[in-house]
Amino acid sequence: MRPAVPGLFAAACALLLALAAATPLPAQHPGTGGSRPRREQAEPPPPDPYAGDDAEAKARAGIVRYGPFPFADRHGTSKIEEVLGDVPIRWVETAHFKIGSALGPYRIPVTDKKQRARLRAELAELAEILPGIDPKTQVIDPWLRLHLFVRRLEQQYADTCELLGVTDEDFPSGPGQLVAGRYMGEGPYLGMPNKFAVLLLEKESDLGRYTLRFIGRQRQTTTRHLFARDIESATLFLGVATEAFDGFYSDDTRLYCHVAFNTAHNLLHGYKFFWYGLPCWVAEGFAHWYSRQISVENNNWSGIVETSPGLRNEWNWVPKIYARVKQDYYPSAAELCTITDYQRLHFSDHMMIWSRIEYLLSQEDRARFAAFLDALEGRIEEAPPGTIPTAEMVLARQEEAFTRAYGMDWAEFDRRWRAWVLKEFKRRKR
Numbered sequence: 001m002r003p004a005v006p007g008l009f010a011a012a013c014a015l016l017l018a019l020a021a022a023t024p025l026p027a028q029h030p031g032t033g034g035s036r037p038r039r040e041q042a043e044p045p046p047p048d049p050y051a052g053d054d055a056e057a058k059a060r061a062g063i064v065r066y067g068p069f070p071f072a073d074r075h076g077t078s079k080i081e082e083v084l085g086d087v088p089i090r091w092v093e094t095a096h097f098k099i100g101s102a103l104g105p106y107r108i109p110v111t112d113k114k115q116r117a118r119l120r121a122e123l124a125e126l127a128e129i130l131p132g133i134d135p136k137t138q139v140i141d142p143w144l145r146l147h148l149f150v151r152r153l154e155q156q157y158a159d160t161c162e163l164l165g166v167t168d169e170d171f172p173s174g175p176g177q178l179v180a181g182r183y184m185g186e187g188p189y190l191g192m193p194n195k196f197a198v199l200l201l202e203k204e205s206d207l208g209r210y211t212l213r214f215i216g217r218q219r220q221t222t223t224r225h226l227f228a229r230d231i232e233s234a235t236l237f238l239g240v241a242t243e244a245f246d247g248f249y250s251d252d253t254r255l256y257c258h259v260a261f262n263t264a265h266n267l268l269h270g271y272k273f274f275w276y277g278l279p280c281w282v283a284e285g286f287a288h289w290y291s292r293q294i295s296v297e298n299n300n301w302s303g304i305v306e307t308s309p310g311l312r313n314e315w316n317w318v319p320k321i322y323a324r325v326k327q328d329y330y331p332s333a334a335e336l337c338t339i340t341d342y343q344r345l346h347f348s349d350h351m352m353i354w355s356r357i358e359y360l361l362s363q364e365d366r367a368r369f370a371a372f373l374d375a376l377e378g379r380i381e382e383a384p385p386g387t388i389p390t391a392e393m394v395l396a397r398q399e400e401a402f403t404r405a406y407g408m409d410w411a412e413f414d415r416r417w418r419a420w421v422l423k424e425f426k427r428r429k430r
Contacts, residue, residue, distance in 0.1 A: 185271070268286055
């Protein structure tokens with residue numbers, strides 16, 4: 001039996017919007033997104049030159065269809081184009097995502113050897129399935145940038161499913177269904193009824209115009225949001241503007257890490273349906289863990305107490321964590337793992353929650369992490385119909401799920417994690 005939803009989604013939407021990721025840079029300036037006179041419509045972008053209408057090429061590239069198509073919350077790609085005006089957007093739907101990209105051409109930097117090597121490898125993989133791609137190109141055109149993000153996002157979805165120990169067949173086709181007698185959410189996309197929506201823009205004003213028109217609150221920096229008038233329409237959205245924070249995300253590695261970080265949040269929150277926000281250490285730690293596998297040199301966070309722009313460059317966390325743990329100067333699991341407000345997290349807390357997830361996922365039996373999330377996520381029947389579970393309810397479920405999955409309490413978690421850090425991070429910091 002499904003719980004009533006009036007009131008639940010309004011609060012959940014507000015909650016996820018509040019978790020929009022930020023970079024520790026100067027305060028954002030109030031923008032004018034949504035307040036300008038209507039602009040002339042952009043000329044439609046040229047067709048995809050790599051897959052086009054070739055059904056086999058599209059399948060190899062992971063493309064279900066190009067726009068126009070419904071996007072989220074009863075608005076489609078055509079309506080977004082109408083609202084944004086002179087912004088040429090390329091639209092692609094994949095197996096698990098709906099993606100809009102207004103990203104322009106990108107010149108591969110000569111001086112960044114790590115990025116050049118990564119992009120060359122990604123382009124070489126794409127060229128194997130789409131022969132028209134030149135893996136040695138110096139400039140990545142807008143369609144090729146979109147193809148890269150199609151591959152990246154679908155790979156992240158596959159990685160997440162593997163970690164959770166699930167496949168598409170483990171989820172219901174729609175709301176109100178059980179799978180083999182188990183509750184696995186309200187739809188086929190990790191438990192969400194609709195595909196994850198991603199909008200990659202360049203201008204802050206364009207993101208501000210989109211959020212004001214479709215979310216009802218103007219935001220010109222990265223935004224995660226739950227669209228949901230009801231269960232059937234529930235969609236998790238991510239919007240990014242690369243020129244935010246003085247063009248910080250114009251760099252491909254920074255943008256890749258940033259999108260991966262925020263997508264990790266949406267995928268984990270969407271698992272078995274987004275009924276409530278997860279304790280900060282679980283979602284934020286997992287997002288750090290995934291994005292730092294792409295590059296450890298790019299920090300992201302959903303909330304942070306400090307405001308220093310320099311913290312974005314403080315990426316070498318291992319020696320800092322090792323030093324704190326060696327001096328027994330760190331928050332206990334009972335403290336750290338029960339924080340539910342991202343704005344309470346200090347920079348040191350971000351390092352610590354990453355190290356906690358790093359420890360759990362370094363263990364040989366990763367199935368324990370999957371079991372923990374399986375027990376943690378989903379409906380909490382104790383919550384009154386039409387309401388979001390209280391923080392106390394979520395934390396009680398978390399403690400029970402963690403103990404059941406790992407066979408230890410918070411104090412034992414501290415002991416084992418500390419011993420691992422002193423051994424593993426001593427080796428890594430050399």
